[in-house]
Amino acid sequence: MxxxxxxxxxxxxxxxxxxxxxxxxxxxxxxxxxxxxxxxxxxxxxxxxxxxxxxxxxxxxxxxxxxxxxxxxAVRAPGVVGLREIALPHLELVRNRLEQHAQLGILQGGEVLYLERLSAPESVVNWTMVGGRIPWYATSSGIVLAADAPAGKQEEMLGSPRPRFSVEPQMSTADLRRLLAKVRREGHAVTLGYIHPDATAVAVPIKGPYGHAVASLSVVVPTEGFRAAPVLEVLAPAAHAVSAELKQTYLG
CATH class of the missing domain: 1.10.10.10 (Winged helix-like DNA-binding domain superfamily/Winged helix DNA-binding domain)
Structure with missing residues (x-):
């Protein structure tokens, strides 16, 4: 060559x-x-x-x-396209129920790559774009995926530079490690005003056939009056359904 x-x-x-x-x-x-x-x-x-x-x-x-x-x-790539196709009906359900942005993301290196974003009329401000990337530590999707990453990958992410992306809090490595442990226990991540003060994101993991997080399902909702419980009541079952379909598709 x-x-x-x-x-x-x-x-x-x-x-x-x-x-x-x-x-x-x-x-x-x-x-x-x-x-x-x-x-x-x-x-x-x-x-x-x-x-x-x-x-x-x-x-x-x-x-x-x-x-x-x-x-x-690109559309011939079976992994990403299969994931998007399986997740899309559930993304639509989440968007319709919450009337806000619903997003599908995967971890690529130290960034979240967004495969899909569905929005509703009058949705809150959102900087995410399909095909766009955001550093893992600046988004709920990245944090929830980092929390479930293998130990070696997680340490690599924590050890890499973390330049400020927007208005996310600048946390020490020790604080981030504690946050990831908390997110792993609770099964979801919330980033309150990380990208824009008016917007809060909530993400849950989508599990692959062997039980590891392969993607994130997230929503961006208004910060004002935010309560996590009503959002998770919609988001968590949707992610669970996508995980079940992925397992059925790849393991039979």
Whole structure:
């Protein structure tokens, strides 16, 4: 496989180009891609040309956008797509019952990747986007998944830098470790005004076929007048139902 002078393979460089796009920057020029990837303009120009020819990127005037071919490939991924398809009816139920945002997230490294978000009219403010990522310690979904992570993974997350994402409290590692133990005991996480003072998130784990958390089911509701019990009465059974369907699907 061809490698550049800095040792990166052609595939690695192509992935870096694709990763330069995010939910808030979905149209980029060649100059912007070069700046985000740190690669020379000539290198970026060549990679982008090939990605366009393959349908992985598309041109929109001077800007480039992610191509439909990427979506076609992504929907064939059985794990993520199967999870989303199983969870979607339950997400709709949660959204309809609570009339607020319902979300499905998975842990990717030290971040939560959101696979789905359903909202209702007049829902509270919410910064989450489908395909967007939020650091694990700044969201109820991340905290509930970290709480159920294997010990080695949990220690890796706790030992990594935790730059402030929004207005979440800056907690010591010892305090976070106690919080994760509490969340694991109680089976849910609440982040009161972590992303925006007006919004509070509640998350519960979705368990995989072998009993480990593979995703989170969460809601974002108004902070004013918040009570956890009515939210969990809707959220917890939905997560349990998704977990049961996952077990049935993969273990029979």
């Amino acid at each position: 061809a490698r550049s002078s800095n040792g990166q393979s052609a595939i690695s460089r192509a992935v870096h180009v694709l990763e330069s796009f995010d939910p808030t920057s979905n149209e980029l020029t060649l100059t912007q891609i070069a700046a985000r990837t740190g690669m020379p303009m000539a290198t970026v120009h060549g990679i982008v040309g090939e990605l366009v020819s393959l349908g992985l990127l598309e041109r929109r005037g001077r800007e480039l956008i992610l191509g439909v071919r990427l979506w076609e490939l």
